[in-house]
Each structure stands twice: as structure tokens, then as C-alpha cells.
Amino acid sequence: xxxxxxxxxxxxxxxxxxxxxxxxxxxxxxxxxxxxxxxxxxxxxxxxxxxxxxxxxxxxxxxxxxxxxxxxxxxxxxxxxxxxxxxxxxxxxxxxxxxxxxxxxxxxxxxxxxxxxxxxxxxxxxxxxxxxxxxxxxxxxxxxxxxxxxxxxxxxxxxxxxxxxxxxxxxxxxxxxxxxxxxxx
Numbered sequence: 001x002x003x004x005x006x007x008x009x010x011x012x013x014x015x016x017x018x019x020x021x022x023x024x025x026x027x028x029x030x031x032x033x034x035x036x037x038x039x040x041x042x043x044x045x046x047x048x049x050x051x052x053x054x055x056x057x058x059x060x061x062x063x064x065x066x067x068x069x070x071x072x073x074x075x076x077x078x079x080x081x082x083x084x085x086x087x088x089x090x091x092x093x094x095x096x097x098x099x100x101x102x103x104x105x106x107x108x109x110x111x112x113x114x115x116x117x118x119x120x121x122x123x124x125x126x127x128x129x130x131x132x133x134x135x136x137x138x139x140x141x142x143x144x145x146x147x148x149x150x151x152x153x154x155x156x157x158x159x160x161x162x163x164x165x166x167x168x169x170x171x172x173x174x175x176x177x178x179x180x181x182x183x184x185x
Contacts, residue, residue: 003035003043008052008075013065015056018044021065028137032145047071093152097159101166108163116156123149 003025010016010024018040025035044065049055052071056064066117067075100106126146134142 002078003039004047004052005078006042007043007047007077007146008071008078009068011053011065012072012075015064015066016062017062019062022049029141094155101163109160112156112160112163116153119152119156123153 005027006028010021010028016024017143018037021044022035022037022040023034025040033111044053046089048065050070051068052074053065054068056066084183097108097111097115100108100111116151123146126142129142130146
């Protein structure tokens with residue numbers, strides 16, 4: 001999710017100033033994606049520059065912002081456009097494991113086990129949080145995090161099984177370039 005679209009969605013609720021937006025973003029995401037106030041104001045400046053929000057007159061030392069018609073159009077477009085897998089940040093765990101396999105002296109099994117332990121602890125914490133009452137938006141974010149952790153554990157199981165069967169090819173490792181791999185869209 002982009003901060004830009006997150007702030008637009010929050011401003012659709014009504015005018016807010018920076019600290020209100022940060023608190024509302026934190027509440028909506030259950031604190032899983034903390035924003036610093038500088039990031040909020042930088043994004044608001046860009047949104048204002050692009051005519052997606054408008055600054056309102058200052059009130060008690062705070063400058064509230066409101067979404068514009070152009071901002072509503074942008075927000076509607078974002079909500080109706082699916083997020084493509086290729087648009088998401090790269091998976092650092094997958095990259096770390098791929099590099100561990102090809103880096104001399106790295107205990108790959110230990111890398112997998114360390115990640116598995118961390119992911120299991122994270123999953124246990126998410127499961128504990130699931131037993132507490134919460135609003136539907138937070139519960140859906142929490143469900144997504146639980147499913148992602150479960151998927152990562154399954155993938156780590158797969159990696160561990162693959163490592164048992166893995167026999168490195170003699171000589172330099174040949175890995176296809178990202179441009180050589182077709183990604184379905």
C-alpha cells in the first residue's frame with residue numbers, strides 16, 4: 001500500500017491535520033506500518049502539489065487538509081485496481097536464502113532455522129492478538145499477516161526439503177537474469 005493512497009482514504013472520512021492522519025493510519029493498520037510525522041507531511045505536500053488534497057486555513061496552530069475531487073478520482077481508481085504481485089516490495093527472506101545458498105561458508109540450514117523460529121514467534125504473537133477484540137479493518141490486516149506467516153513457514157519447509165536434495169553444479173553458479181524469467185500478470 002502506498003502512503004499516498006492511505007492518506008487519501010483517511011481524508012475521504014473528512015479533513016484532518018498531519019498528527020490526526022498519522023494516528024488514524026496507525027489505528028487502521030494496527031500499528032503494523034508505523035509512519036513518522038515527517039513522512040506524513042512530505043506526502044501531504046506532494047498530494048497538495050498534485051491537486052489531490054487542499055490545505056485548509058490553519059486552526060489552533062494546525063493546518064488541516066481535505067481531499068479534492070481529483071483526489072477522490074485517484075482514490076477510486078486505486079480501490080478498483082488490483083495490486084499486482086510484481087508491485088509489492090521484494091521478499092527479503094527469499095533473496096537472503098538465495099544468496100546464502102551461493103555464498104561460501106554460510107550455514108544455509110541455520111539461516112532457514114533462524115528464520116523459521118522468528119516466523120513461528122511472529123505467528124504465535126499474531127494468533128495471540130487474534131484472541132483480543134478489535135475492529136474489522138484491524139482483524140482483516142491481522143488475518144493477512146497470519147496467512148503470510150503461515151505461507152512463509154510452508155515455504156521454509158519446502159526450502160529445507162529442497163536443500164536436502166540440492167547438489168550444486170560444478171563451476172560458477174548460473175542464475176537466469178530477472179529479465180529472462182517471464183512473470184505471469
